[in-house]
Amino acid sequence: MSLEEFRLLLDSGRKLRIKFGADVTAGFLHLGHAVNLWMMREMQERGHLVQFLIGDFTTRIGDPTGRSGARIPPSRESVERDAEAFIRQIGGVLITDDPEVFEVRRNSEWWDRRGLGDFLGFAGGLTTRRLLSRDMFRAREAAGGEIRLDEMIYPLLQGWDSVELGSDLTIVGSDQLFNESMGRLFQERSGRDPQVIITTRITPGLDGKAKQSKSLGNYIAISDGPREMFGKAMSLPDALLRGWLEVYTLLPMGEIDSLCDPSSGPGPRAAKIGLAGALVERWWGREAALAEVDWFESTFSRREFPADAPLLEVEVGSHGLLELLARLRPGDSRSALRRLILEGGVGVEGRVEKDPSGTVTVEVGRIIRLRLGKRGFYRLRAGSGRG
DSSP: OOHHHHHHHHHTOSOOEEEEEEOOSSSOOBHHHHHHHHHHHHHHHTTOEEEEEEOTTGGGTOOOTTOSSOOOOOOHHHHHHHHHHHHHHHTTTSOOSOTTTEEEEETHHHHTTOOHHHHHHHHTTOOHHHHHTSHHHHHHHHTTOOOOHHHHHHHHHHHHHHHHHTOSEEEEEGGGHHHHHHHHHHHHHTTSOOOEEEEEOOOBOTTSSSBOOTTTTOOOBTTOOHHHHHHHHHTSOGGGHHHHHHHHOOOOHHHHHHHHOTTTSOOHHHHHHHHHHHHHHHHHOHHHHHHHHHHHIIIIISOOOOTTOOEEEEOSEEEEHHHHHHHHOTTSOHHHHHHHHHTTOEEETTEEOOOTTOEEEEOTTOOEEEEETTTEEEEEEESOSOO
């Protein structure tokens, strides 16, 4: 697993098979996944084949990577639903409409038909000491946690996938190095050339702690719209700026150095605007990025209320503040909205409202402006009341 191996692979002149495996524990992809996708896209443009391997079998077992304990396996139905969402989203980066450079596989193709004898045959010779040497297993043991047998078997299954695919190359986060090294081992045992493994850097998520995860809510999804992507990037802790600029944007290193220079740079806020704009430009184009920078500056620097804030039509008369917020944010619980009010996170016509039992009066011909949290802006006007 060296740079020399990778160079020899590229110089071989043959069409390479690139393994891209994903267990479908949630139907979304975030910027962390996209680092690998962009590298694969470059390989596709050189004529190489990306094999998108949906781990529909291994998802039922569960990779312990990044988890301190066991989890409940998802149903077959949820696996299939999330797999379809994955395929739609990776189409935003990879070429998915050309069978010469993209194909979809499922590891149930071989695991559903293999018997216990087959498994024992290729697993023979592996020791529990080697499997338990994995860092997350050691950490879980040190914390007094349990390690299930099926979790120990998982790296073997992922490794054998590389044999079935005839993988030449795999591009993964550094947390998958152990599993993909099993692929090299099994390929060598099978008399094949071992796959080359390229590992990419994993950054902490928006909370500055764990890696990006849907369950933690500390991620930017590749399906996020320009406004949401920009706003999330602006919430990044200052200490993570350089890492995110280096990993997730196409900005030249000289420009990143200038943005992050503590003595001569523009400061963390301007650097975050640079990050947020670069992210939106990469995913949505330069025009969208410029529009979001202008929106942010006018809203938060010049304190202008966004002219394009969502508009809700309600009946003329007096409305309970909490009821209005529930209509504006139907996905939020009443307790969360009440807490937002009490914490001073709600403003009506520029005034902070801290009374959950307060009211808002809507009159004909007048638009009322509401602010929810730091980035939630809404307008109310008299109408049919059906939104």
